[in-house]
Amino acid sequence: MVLWSILKIAIAIGVVQGIVMYSVLAERKISAWIQDRVGPNRTAPPFVKYIPIVGPFLTRLGIFQPLADGLKFLVKEDFTPAGVKHIYFWLAPAIAVIPAMLTIAVIPFGSVIGGQKMVIADLNVGILYTFGIVSMGVYGIVLAGYAANSKYPFFGGIRSSAQMISYEISMGMSVIPVLLIVGNLNLSEIISWQATHGWLVVYAPLAFVIFMVASFAETNRTPFDLPEAETELVGGYHTEYSSMKFALFFLAEYSNMVSSSAMMVTLFFGGWTLPFWGLDQSAHSLGMGIVQILVFLAKMLFFMVVFIWVRWMFPRFRYDQLMDLGWRRFLPLALVNILITAVWLWMRS
Amino acid sequence: MAITVNRRPLSFWEKLYLPAILGGLKVTTKHAWGTLFQGKKVTMEYPEQKWAVPVNYRGAPYLVRDQDGNTKCVSCQLCEFVCPPKAIRITPPGDSGLKADRSNAEKMPLEFEINMLRCIYCGMCQEVCPEEAIFLQKDYSLTALTREALIYDKKKLLALGGVSPGIQKWKNKLEEAEEQENFPVKT
Numbered sequence: 001m002v003l004w005s006i007l008k009i010a011i012a013i014g015v016v017q018g019i020v021m022y023s024v025l026a027e028r029k030i031s032a033w034i035q036d037r038v039g040p041n042r043t044a045p046p047f048v049k050y051i052p053i054v055g056p057f058l059t060r061l062g063i064f065q066p067l068a069d070g071l072k073f074l075v076k077e078d079f080t081p082a083g084v085k086h087i088y089f090w091l092a093p094a095i096a097v098i099p100a101m102l103t104i105a106v107i108p109f110g111s112v113i114g115g116q117k118m119v120i121a122d123l124n125v126g127i128l129y130t131f132g133i134v135s136m137g138v139y140g141i142v143l144a145g146y147a148a149n150s151k152y153p154f155f156g157g158i159r160s161s162a163q164m165i166s167y168e169i170s171m172g173m174s175v176i177p178v179l180l181i182v183g184n185l186n187l188s189e190i191i192s193w194q195a196t197h198g199w200l201v202v203y204a205p206l207a208f209v210i211f212m213v214a215s216f217a218e219t220n221r222t223p224f225d226l227p228e229a230e231t232e233l234v235g236g237y238h239t240e241y242s243s244m245k246f247a248l249f250f251l252a253e254y255s256n257m258v259s260s261s262a263m264m265v266t267l268f269f270g271g272w273t274l275p276f277w278g279l280d281q282s283a284h285s286l287g288m289g290i291v292q293i294l295v296f297l298a299k300m301l302f303f304m305v306v307f308i309w310v311r312w313m314f315p316r317f318r319y320d321q322l323m324d325l326g327w328r329r330f331l332p333l334a335l336v337n338i339l340i341t342a343v344w345l346w347m348r349s
Numbered sequence: 350m351a352i353t354v355n356r357r358p359l360s361f362w363e364k365l366y367l368p369a370i371l372g373g374l375k376v377t378t379k380h381a382w383g384t385l386f387q388g389k390k391v392t393m394e395y396p397e398q399k400w401a402v403p404v405n406y407r408g409a410p411y412l413v414r415d416q417d418g419n420t421k422c423v424s425c426q427l428c429e430f431v432c433p434p435k436a437i438r439i440t441p442p443g444d445s446g447l448k449a450d451r452s453n454a455e456k457m458p459l460e461f462e463i464n465m466l467r468c469i470y471c472g473m474c475q476e477v478c479p480e481e482a483i484f485l486q487k488d489y490s491l492t493a494l495t496r497e498a499l500i501y502d503k504k505k506l507l508a509l510g511g512v513s514p515g516i517q518k519w520k521n522k523l524e525e526a527e528e529q530e531n532f533p534v535k536t
Contacts (some may be wrong), residue, residue, distance in 0.1 A: 313373040
C-alpha cells in the first residue's frame with residue numbers, strides 16, 4: 001500500500017517536472033509564434049544531427065532546449081548577495097516549491113489501474129486541502145522579497161501579499177457553487193458526479209470564469225504577474241536569486257500552473273472523463289486506465305496553453321486595478337453566484 | 350498650461366474587458382497562425398541566411414592579384430602610413446632578395462599583415478593605394494578562436510582577395526609603351 005503510494009508520488013512528480021520543463025519550452029515557442037519569431041531551434045546534443053529527418057526536426061522544435069536550460073541552472077554559480085538574511089534566503093525557494101508540488105496530491109489524474117485509484121491521496125476534503133496548500137505558496141514569495149534585502153524583491157513581496165488577499169477569497173467563493181451542486185468536497189466524487197450529470201462548467205460558468213481569473217492571479221501569471229513584473233521590478237521577488245534557487249522559483253511557478261490547470265479540469269471539465277466511448281466509467285482494463293490518464297493530461301495541457309497564450313496577449317494590471325477587480329468585482333459576483341445557485345437548487349428540490 | 354485629456358468613460362461592455370480580450374485573442378491567433386503556417390516570420394536565421402549588403406558596402410580589406418595572378422602590391426607602405434587604427438603592417442623585402450612576381454614592378458612585400466581586430470573598415474587603404482592592390486570586400490563576420498588568428502598574413506589576404514578585375518593599370522601602360530615602341534617612324 002505504502003509502496004503503491006510512493007510509486008504514484010514518484011511518477012506524478014516526475015510527470016509534473018517533465019511538464020514543467022516542456023511548458024517553459026512551450027512558453028518560449030508560443031510567445032515566439034505570437035510575436036512573428038521562430039523561438040529556440042538550435043540546441044541539440046551532438047549525436048542528433050546524424051539522425052536523418054527526425055533529428056533536425058526535433059532540433060528545430062527546440063526539444064532539447066529544456067535539457068540545456070536545466071544543465072545551465074545546475075552548473076551556474078549560486079550567488080548569495082551580501083546583506084541578505086541567510087536563513088530566509090535559503091528557505092524561501094523551498095517554501096515556494098513545496099506547496100506547488102503538494103497540490104497535486106489530491107488531484108485524481110485517472111480512474112483505476114490494476115485496482116489502484118489513480119490519485120495519491122483520496123481526501124474527502126480535497127478542495128479545502130488544495131486551497132490551504134496553495135495559499136502557502138505565497139509565503140515563499142513574500143519571504144524571498146523580505147530576505148533579499150533589496151528594494152525590487154521587497155516590492156514584489158508586498159505586491160504578492162496584496163494580490164494574495166485580494167484573490168484568495170474570490171477564488172474560494174467561486175468554488176462554493178460547485179460544492180453546492182455536487183454536495184461533496186472529494187474531488188473523485190466531483191468527477192463521478194460530472195460523469196453522470198455533465199460537466200460543471202455548464203452548471204456554473206460564472207464560477208469557472210472567476211476561478212480561472214483568480215488562478216491567473218494565484219500563479220502570478222500575466223495579466224496579474226505583479227510580484228514578478230520584469231518590466232518594472234527587474235525580476236520582482238527573485239531578482240537576487242541565481243542558479244538552482246532561481247530555478248526552484250521557476251519550478252514553483254510552472255508547477256502552480258500545472259496544478260491550477262489540473263484543478264480547473266477536475267472541478268469544471270470532468271477530470272479524466274469524456275462523455276463518449278465509455279470513458280466516463282471507471283476503467284476495467286489497463287489500456288482504458290491509461291487512455292483516461294491521457295485524457296486528463298490533454299485537458300490539462302489545453303489549460304496550460306491558455307495560461308501561456310494569455311501571457312502574450314494582455315498587458316499587466318496595475319496594482320490598484322488588481323485589487324479593485326478582486327474586491328469590488330469578483331467577490332460580489334461570486335457571492336451573488338452562490339446565492340443564485342443556492343436558490344436554484346432550493347427551487348428544484 | 351495643463352492640457353486636459355478628454356477621457357471617454359467606458360461603456361458597460363468595455364468595462365467587462367471582454368472586447369479587449371476578444372481583440373487580443375484575435376490578434377495573437379492571427380500572428381501565431383501566420384508564423385506557423387504562412388511563413389510570415391520576421392526572423393532571419395543568421396548564419397544560414399544573410400543580409401544582402403549594399404553595393405558600396407565596406408567589408409574587410411583584402412589584397413588582390415592582377416589578371417595574371419601576380420601580386421599587385423609593390424610594398425610602398427602608403428596604406429600602412431594612412432591606416433588610422435594602425436592595423437596594417439608591411440615588411441618590405443629589404444635584402445631578402447625577394448623579387449616581385451611581375452615584370453613591371455620593382456618589389457613586393459615580404460610580409461603583409463592586417464590585424465582584423467584593429468581594422469575599422471574605413472577604406473583609406475583602398476583609397477590611397479596607387480597600385481589598386483587592396484580592396485575592401487564584402488566580408489563582415491570575421492571570427493576566430495584566438496586573437497592571433499585574426500591577424501591575417503599576406504598568403505591569407507591574397508587567397509581571400511582573389512583576382513581583381515579592376516583597372517589593369519600596368520597592362521595598359523605596357524601596351525601603351527609597346528605601341529609607342531612599335532610606332533612607325535620615318536627614318
